[in-house]
Amino acid sequence: MTQSKKVLSSILVATTIIAGVAPQVLPIEASAVESGTKTASVAEITELRSLNAMTLQVKFDGTLPAEDVADSNLAAIKEHFKFSGGLSIVNVPRLKSGSTDTYIVPVTIQNPGATYTLSYKGGAVQTFTGSNVKVGIRDTNQVTSDTFELESFQADGVVDYANIIAAYAGGRGDQAFVVDDDNKNEAGKSFQVISSLRDRSVTLTGTNGDVYTANYVPFTQASDRRQAPKFRLPAGETLTPGVTYTVTSNWATIANNSFTARAMAPLTIDSATFVDETSFKLTLAADPGMDLLAGRSVRLKGTDGSELTASYRFSSRQGTTGTFDVTSGGTLNSAIAYEIIPQNNWAATTNVTLGQKAAYKVESLNAITLQIIFPEALSADEVTDSNLDAIKKNFVFSDGLSIVNVPRLKSGSKSTYIVPVTVQQPGKTYTLSYKGTPVETFVGSSAKINMRDSKQVTNDTFELESFQADGVVDYANIIAAYAGGRGNQAFTIDDSNRDASGKQFQVISSLRDRSVKLTGSNGDIYTANYVPFTQASDRRQAPKFRLPAGEELTPGVTYTITSDWADIANASFTAKEMAPLVIAKATAINSKSFELTLDKDPGMDLLAGRQVELKGADGTTLVAQYRYSSRQSTTGIFDLVSGELSEDIVYTISPIGSWATATNVTLGEAAALPEVTDPDKKPDKGVIVVPENGNNNKPTAPALVDSEKNPVAKTPEAITSKNGKDLPKTGDTIPVIPMTAGFGAVLVGLYMLLKRKFAK
Secondary structure: OOHHHHHHHHHHHHHHHHHHHHHHHHHHHHHHHHHHHHHHOOOOEEEEEEEEOOEEEEEEOOOOOHHHOOHHHHHHHHHHEEEOOOOOEOOOOEEEOOOOOEEEEEEOOOOOOOEEEEEEOOOOEEEEEOOOOOEEEOEEEEOOOOEEEEEEOHHHOEEEHHHOEHHHHHHHHHHOOOOOOOOEOOOOOEOEEEOOOOOOEEEEEEOOOOEEEEEEOOOOOOOOOOEOOEEEOOOOOOOOOOOEEEEEOOOEEEOOOEEEOOOOOOEEEEEEEEEEOOEEEEEEOOOOOOOOOOOOEEEEEEOOOOEEEEEEOOOOOEOOEEEEEEOOOOOOOOOOOEEEEEHHHOEEOOOOEEOOOOOOEEEEEEOOEEEEEOOOOOOHHHOOHHHHHHHHHHEEEOOOOOEOOOOEEEOOOOOEEEEEEOOOOOOOEEEEEEOOOOOEEEEOOOOOEEEOEEEEEEOOEEEEEEOHHHOEEEHHHOEHHHHOOOHHHOOOOOOOOEOOOOOEOEEEOOOOOOEEEEEEOOOOEEEEEEOOOOOOOOOOEOOEEEOOOOOOOOOOOEEEEEOOOEEEOOOEEEOOOOOOEEEEEEEEOOOOEEEEEEOOOOOOOOOOOOEEEEEEOOOOEEEEEEOOOOOEOOEEEEEEOOOOOOOOOOEEEEEOOOOEEEOOOEEOOOOOOOOEEOOOOOHHHOOEEOOOOOOOOOOOOOOOEOOOOOEOOOOHHHHOOOOHHHOOOOOOOOOOOOOOOOHHHHHHHHHHHHHHHHHO
16 A cells, blocks of 8 residues: 555544544533533422421422532522511521432421412512421420420431431431432331521520520530430520429420429539640530530630630530630630630539640540550651560550550651550540650540441451441551552541541551451351451451351351441341362472462452461471461462471471361472382492482372272382382383482383393
């Protein structure tokens, strides 16, 4: 083909490709333009209904844009909803879980039977009738000297909107569910919906004639896994012990609407610790069991004469500890101390100060993990694996707590360490002194690590798997010590345990010495122990757990896993019979180690924690243990527990336990056999047969077979004649020659046969 034809062909090919692609590009561009037009258009209401006195359900012709439901944009969003009759929204619309267009919209209290109109963003006017339905509340209870709660129950057909809206679904756990447009769940049960209680109030009337308007305390309506919003008297007012108070409302019907006030002790602040220049944590002496810090404030009087005010950060309480933020743009100075003064006497005034700078900062991340920020990085001997016993003595905890493995520096950090500890008691206040430094306090975490799946992997072993997609990361991926070997699995999280995109992570620290409980449907109960070095191997977060030695799972039995440090979503599996691994060969490395090769790759480190026995031809017995993390596909390294391998001894490999089979698998070669001499010669003139030097192509002996055609291992003595007199001297049979003697021995044998022939 000429050059011009080549060019022409290329142009034709390119034209053909362009012609084929072009029709596909146009609709995509058109779709983008059309989509942009639709996004820019005003959403239209397609259905509107009043659910109760303070709640509307509004269906639009699509999903509202993010700015039209953002909390920070509430003032503008209120302008979108134009009602008649003085009605207005009180909080942003919330999309119902499982829906793309239906929103819960909280409004001011409607007049029952009144006709209202609504126009959204200047669109068509919709009409609806004010509902006469009030939300059903079952109980009222005093919780502090100035606060009480109203509690409703899903069993009564009442649900707080936090449990059924998409915005909160990710943080509600098993409390989140879906209701349809008629507000029925999948079982057909109908629910009243409590929408946002922002700006709501109730009237409290005492038998002593006192009448109060009690206002809702923000972010308490669906906290602590209860539907029990708190209401508080005006600042400075308290309930009078012995007086019976009755609660009335224009949005709720309360079945048990009265309580008799009693004297209640204020909360007690135990300690305060810096978080940063605008925040600190207050720790109470006891866990209040509910968010009684909500809406509270403190004054801070500095030793330099300065004064600041700080307010509780809503929903930040963990057990006894809550975070407070400095208001009005103020900042904290870590070089001075601040006296903590509760406002309105919600807590007792103590001598607690903020600003006694700690040598380190302790935070409990979950039931088995602490995060400790030291003033500077720890020395090498304070984090070395081989020094664990000494390191344990550096950490002196209260209440029997202890570390279980060495501290690990977080990647990208100068002095923040992940420290694995024994299981903490939720809400318990612990103390820690590091190397004799002043005691620091922290609160035991109630958080358990979220595991998604459980699965059997051998007859005595199962795994628990977690996923980073669920916000769970194994510490191997985020610590500096392992970063070099983790490849693209390694990444960095900050001191709040968020990655670069802001995603929050739970941290699984070292699982050394951890265990879980396994209960079978047949009544069997086992404690299964963690198999070391399996928690982040094979590019998975799937630690293995093994039954006690000699125990195995029973096929057909369903086993359920429980743990004091992990929550397992899929906690049960039904056991099945699983074939053991098959050892194919063994290859020596040195006098202490050898490689075992399996017949196929198990796909995960199923060699971890396994042992084999080596029986020498001389009667010796050795035991070898798998070298953790040494597996490469089908091959893993085993190290002798004690003793050494002899070059002149053949060892037979036998797995200890039923985890594998090994048929005629040996390690090593027999020593060279004695020299062979022609029996017809005198000893001083014997023909000596010596294996040829440098001959690597030794003949291989045929396999010996027993009566069932199964290979049978024979010792060298079973093959070799005991002395020269045993060799046949007549007939056409070649003398028995040791198969290890080499090619020279074969030639001597032929020579002897020919000699006898001619001698005849």
